Amino acid sequence: RYDTRNLIAFITGATAGIGAAIARRLVAEGAKVVITGRREDRLQALKEELGEQACALPLDVQDETSIRTAVESLPAAFSDINLLINNAGLAQGGELSQDAELENWRTMIDTNVTGLLQITHALLPGMTERNEGHIINIGSVAGNYPAPRGNVYAATKAFANHFSLTLRADLGGTDLRVTSIEPGMVETEFSKVRYKGDEEKARGVYEGLKVLSSEDIAEAVFWASTLPPHMNINRIEVMPTAQSFNSFALYPS
Ligand code: NDP
Numbered sequence: 001r002y003d004t005r006n007l008i009a010f011i012t013g014a015t016a017g018i019g020a021a022i023a024r025r026l027v028a029e030g031a032k033v034v035i036t037g038r039r040e041d042r043l044q045a046l047k048e049e050l051g052e053q054a055c056a057l058p059l060d061v062q063d064e065t066s067i068r069t070a071v072e073s074l075p076a077a078f079s080d081i082n083l084l085i086n087n088a089g090l091a092q093g094g095e096l097s098q099d100a101e102l103e104n105w106r107t108m109i110d111t112n113v114t115g116l117l118q119i120t121h122a123l124l125p126g127m128t129e130r131n132e133g134h135i136i137n138i139g140s141v142a143g144n145y146p147a148p149r150g151n152v153y154a155a156t157k158a159f160a161n162h163f164s165l166t167l168r169a170d171l172g173g174t175d176l177r178v179t180s181i182e183p184g185m186v187e188t189e190f191s192k193v194r195y196k197g198d199e200e201k202a203r204g205v206y207e208g209l210k211v212l213s214s215e216d217i218a219e220a221v222f223w224a225s226t227l228p229p230h231m232n233i234n235r236i237e238v239m240p241t242a243q244s245f246n247s248f249a250l251y252p253s
Contacts, residue, residue, distance in 0.1 A: 002226045007031035010081045013088030015042035017188030021214035027053045061088045061115030071122050086116045087138040091153040091194040105152040112156035134177040137164045141184045177232045179224045184239030185211040211240045
């Protein structure tokens, strides 16, 4: 297996949920991690928990300047990133398209699409120069199966899922690896953010369901990123057993 102690990971959205779990798992396995996100208090708390193996950098993936500043200020011990986890992302609102707010659509595109691209564009040159690196994009099953109220969130995740494959095509012939991890329902702060702080509505999403935990997704990241260098996992789609598919909707006239 790839020796985890050689990993220097850059994780977006490490202040909560899946990103924080990935950071904890990688550090426990001996890796170094650059933890990023907008909420500085949370970053500092996680940095204190993780210790010397972690470097905390406040960063907004929507803001190109913030990304450049963060990447340029990486301490030498953390500068040769060889594992990028594009995890930062969010949903905003759960209306049908015909009722949705344009601003919510913009926020999702700016974060889940433009943000992912800006980070990738900033870190990819170093990886290609060193001919070493692995990019893991956290997409979603929402990007694979259409459902009402998914609209733009699902479309941004379809972008993430597919960009992993097209990026991999471009990197063919190099030693770089790309993996798309596409989770189903995971209990995190995702629904609280989606419903703009409405805790009750957010809790209702997971009520009575045994859904995935952030640690379950961290397990998939750990597995894919520590396989021998000749193995590239293209995509992993993972759902809770309690979540499955539905039939086509039919509307008799
Ligand atoms: P959380 O809300 O718990 O965490 C989201 C993270 O993204 C936070 O750390 C947040 O940090 C960060 N983030 C959001 N916007 C920005 C930004 N502009 N710049 C930097 N960081 C940002 O949700 P999850 O852990 O569930 O979500 C992680 C990823 O997993 C997302 O891409 C989501 O789409 C995906 N996913 C989640 C599923 C689920 O059911 N939970 C299912 C499938 C995929 P901060 O606010 O501090 O900036």
